[in-house]
Amino acid sequence: MNRINKLFKDKGKDILSVYFTAGFPKLEDTIPIAEELQEVGADMLEIGIPFSDPIADGPTIQASNNQALKNGMTLTKLFEQLQVLRTTVNIPVILMGYINPILQYGIEDFCKACDQAGVDGLILPDLPMIEYQTKYKALFEQHGLRNVFLISPQTSENRIREIDQQSDAFIYMVSTAGTTGAKDKFSDEAVAYFARINSLKLKNPRLIGFGISNNITFEQACKSASGAIIGSAFIKAVSDSIDLKTDINDFVKSIKNNVQLTVNR
Template sequence: MNRIVNLFDTNPTDQPGQGLLNVYFTAGFPALNDTKKILTALQEGGADLVEIGMPYSDPVADGETIQKSNEKALENGMSVKLLFDQLQDMRKTVSIPVLLMGYVNPVMQYGIENFCKKCAEVGVDGLILPDMPMDVYLNEYKSIFDSYGILNIFLVTPQTSEARIRQIDQASEGFIYTVSSASVTGSKSGVSTDMESYFNRINAMNLRNPRLIGFGIKDNATYVKACNYASGAIIGSAFIRVLEESKDLENDIRHFVQEIKNPASAVINA
């Protein structure tokens, strides 16, 4: 069974304010060879799954913080091939689900089947490709993803129609990435009343797939609020800022995750 599917099957998230935490970071940032170090520290801190960004020159869905991390990673020399090299022995120490997030062009250049095969070889469980059209995926690539056991995670936004959401739900396995607003990543507004209405609307649809809420999740308060409306939350920009400012990378990562999920524990362990 895919690790992502197994995670949601074995972790009931029906308690208010409790849920799974997915943490995003950009491969090759802050330093080129930090990938495995960050992955391990996230697992030790208590992250439930991890989303590794494949740096791209034009990350249109991302705000300034993640854009700058992409630029720095590319300057450092990160590439898809190098990332796979860095993840080669990942499963010797990392047991939590790992996804790769990025844009479809580098994946196409690598070759869809070669990319999925390499993901399976190193232990990547799923992909998030926001600019992959769903009809293209279903008609041309789903059979390849399925043959290698790789999940393709779709995004929904407040502007996504009910018909489209239901289509995504039928085409999905694992979870649905619920974008909290129409803005780019790194929003500092938190979870607004309008967002809550949107989350309630999706919950009323009784979809078969669990959902994780992303964009605007930055601390324990926004994490808890998101968990009241979904199976968990995704944090990206706030974590990138921690990496950018860190003086003790592994300890700072563990402390950050603990502060998001359980602030009382983080104080005790500080």
């Protein structure tokens, strides 16, 4: 069973998925961050592939992408790092990125490299569904990769049901219109959107992302879905860190256990 499917089958709720950018803050931090996140209780990892124009991401993640590229991160370098991933990391791992650098790398080579590294799924926000269905679905499935689609408050019910039909992992619920970024709490409109999606009785579980930054928003997301994806708030927590291990531990505790966050800088 794919690790993502197994996570939702075995745990099913209060799932914490953490996004971080490969090669950030420093080029060789990718695996140490993954190991530490697993150690302190993250349930799933979303590793961002740095790109010069990450259109779905807000300023915090954009800045981390730019720094990672300056550090020398490339897809080739990332797959070199991921060769040792499964010697220490057992939780599900998803790569998040944009289709352009993947096409430049070569889609078949990319899928093979993901398979060899033990990657479980992909989030490609700018990959059209029709392209996925007609060109890539069989290839992804051949290499055990679950493709994760995003929905937003503006997504029509017909589109949501089509995504639900084409999905075999979970659906990424974007909490609000716009780009990624931390928020202190969800608006009434967002809460109503969560309730509307729950009423559709979809077959796939959902994780809520965009705006998860603290214990309050994490718990709100867990009440309305199977859990949450945190990105910008985590990137901020490690961006100037001088002690990654301690800062990652403090951050995850602040999210899951409602303790005050102290960052070592």
